[in-house]
Amino acid sequence: MFIDRAKITVKAGSGGNGMSSFRREKYVPRGGPSGGDGGRGANVVLIGDANLNTLIDFRYKRQFKANNGANGQSSNMHGRGAEDLLIKVPPGTIIRDEATNQILGDITEPGQMVIVAKGGRGGRGNARFVNSVNRAPTFAELGEPGEEQTLLLELKLLADVGLLGYPSVGKSSILSMVSAAKPEIAAYHFTTLSPVLGVVSIAEGRNFVLADIPGLIEGAHEGVGLGHDFLRHIERTKVLIHVLDVSGIEGRDPIEDFHKINNELKLYNEKLFKRAQIVAANKMDLPEAKENYQRVADYMKAAGHEIYPISAATGEGLQVLMQRASQLLDAYVEEPEEIEEAKVYEAKPEDEFSITREDDGAFVVRGDNIEKLVAMTRFGDEEGLRRFQAIWRKLGIDAELRARGIQEGDTVRIGDMEFEFRP
Ligand SMILES: Nc1nc2c(ncn2[C@@H]2O[C@H](COP(=O)(O)OP(=O)(O)OP(=O)(O)O)[C@@H](O)[C@H]2O)c(=O)[nH]1
Ligand SMILES: [Mg+2]
Numbered sequence: 001m002f003i004d005r006a007k008i009t010v011k012a013g014s015g016g017n018g019m020s021s022f023r024r025e026k027y028v029p030r031g032g033p034s035g036g037d038g039g040r041g042a043n044v045v046l047i048g049d050a051n052l053n054t055l056i057d058f059r060y061k062r063q064f065k066a067n068n069g070a071n072g073q074s075s076n077m078h079g080r081g082a083e084d085l086l087i088k089v090p091p092g093t094i095i096r097d098e099a100t101n102q103i104l105g106d107i108t109e110p111g112q113m114v115i116v117a118k119g120g121r122g123g124r125g126n127a128r129f130v131n132s133v134n135r136a137p138t139f140a141e142l143g144e145p146g147e148e149q150t151l152l153l154e155l156k157l158l159a160d161v162g163l164l165g166y167p168s169v170g171k172s173s174i175l176s177m178v179s180a181a182k183p184e185i186a187a188y189h190f191t192t193l194s195p196v197l198g199v200v201s202i203a204e205g206r207n208f209v210l211a212d213i214p215g216l217i218e219g220a221h222e223g224v225g226l227g228h229d230f231l232r233h234i235e236r237t238k239v240l241i242h243v244l245d246v247s248g249i250e251g252r253d254p255i256e257d258f259h260k261i262n263n264e265l266k267l268y269n270e271k272l273f274k275r276a277q278i279v280a281a282n283k284m285d286l287p288e289a290k291e292n293y294q295r296v297a298d299y300m301k302a303a304g305h306e307i308y309p310i311s312a313a314t315g316e317g318l319q320v321l322m323q324r325a326s327q328l329l330d331a332y333v334e335e336p337e338e339i340e341e342a343k344v345y346e347a348k349p350e351d352e353f354s355i356t357r358e359d360d361g362a363f364v365v366r367g368d369n370i371e372k373l374v375a376m377t378r379f380g381d382e383e384g385l386r387r388f389q390a391i392w393r394k395l396g397i398d399a400e401l402r403a404r405g406i407q408e409g410d411t412v413r414i415g416d417m418e419f420e421f422r423p
Contacts, residue, residue, distance in 0.1 A: 005055065012119040017140070040069045041122075067083070089107055091110055092108065097151065119146050162210075163241050165242055168187065172192050200325075247289040276332070283312075369395065373392075
């Protein structure tokens, strides 16, 4: 089975804790603060690897956790940062945030990297909190927690050439004749339910990947038939072979088929519609095809399309068709990719928080910054507590709670912490 979707969870390393310590020197009763900073937690990074072409490995390993930074030490020794965790993925992998379905990045090249979870910053040691007012702070920060994400990975097929057309026109039959692939072939529609790839060998050292794509019908761009899924699969092919059943034995007109399919392409993605496309007039072994061929060929030529008569049943014309596809492939000029940025995290508004009241009467404060602050504060330390309170006021949480009618003794919850409100 060709797996092209995977769900994984990634957790970046947390920063190391900052140290609180003081220098000890001979004859100096109390030296200056000397606690070092914690090291940076490791990022989780996805990296393109040309040796991979499926996401199959993620069936066995779905959880990834990067290392934490080391804690700061006394004598101003900073903790060591942890090395990033690299996860290899095949080029062509699209990364989405499961929660929002937003695209976080797109790996198109081997070696390209996207940070999917940022490691936490190391907590600052007490040496960093010296100022004109406080020359001997005891306060040190805890490390910032690493980011955690659930990701959806999606691999678009990296076929060079795609076979497209109505159901039962003979796409799978063609693939089975020109490659070693063994797609299912049958007289009913939608025999092929997911794309099948085969390697077509033109000459020594010259080959390309051909994809047999499930049949498209009118409305495919809106998901009719097997729809969208397959249009998605052909997005990255460079050349399209549009297969027509010129025998018309199913009662449809091949020229009409041609327009309907192209219309679907256009509605789905204009770029796909403009891609190099050649017409394969299939089932030429049937007498009806011979009758229809001239009319179809004249039409296509007049409209500026190349047309090749073939029979997937006898093999007639297939070699010429594949050679032409290979030539077009060689002539293909890479379209500039419209990737927004390798990394497109939504910038989260700073300092934003929300307050809700729960059934038990507690006020719950949520927000990235405030939750981080809670995770990084040692509440046992009086200075730490004071600093927390100052930031708490500066963010406006205090004022907002009062506006919501908080009373002395009411419970406030932030992340894992719970405390009583005291004005
Ligand atoms: N006579 C004749 N029959 C053909 C030819 N090519 C395909 N067929 C027949 O047409 C039917 C459909 O062929 P498939 O290759 O499964 O068609 P498909 O386009 O892959 O169809 P879907 O997977 O349903 O989209 C089968 O019964 C084939 O044997 C041909 O060149 N000549
Ligand atoms: Mg098929």
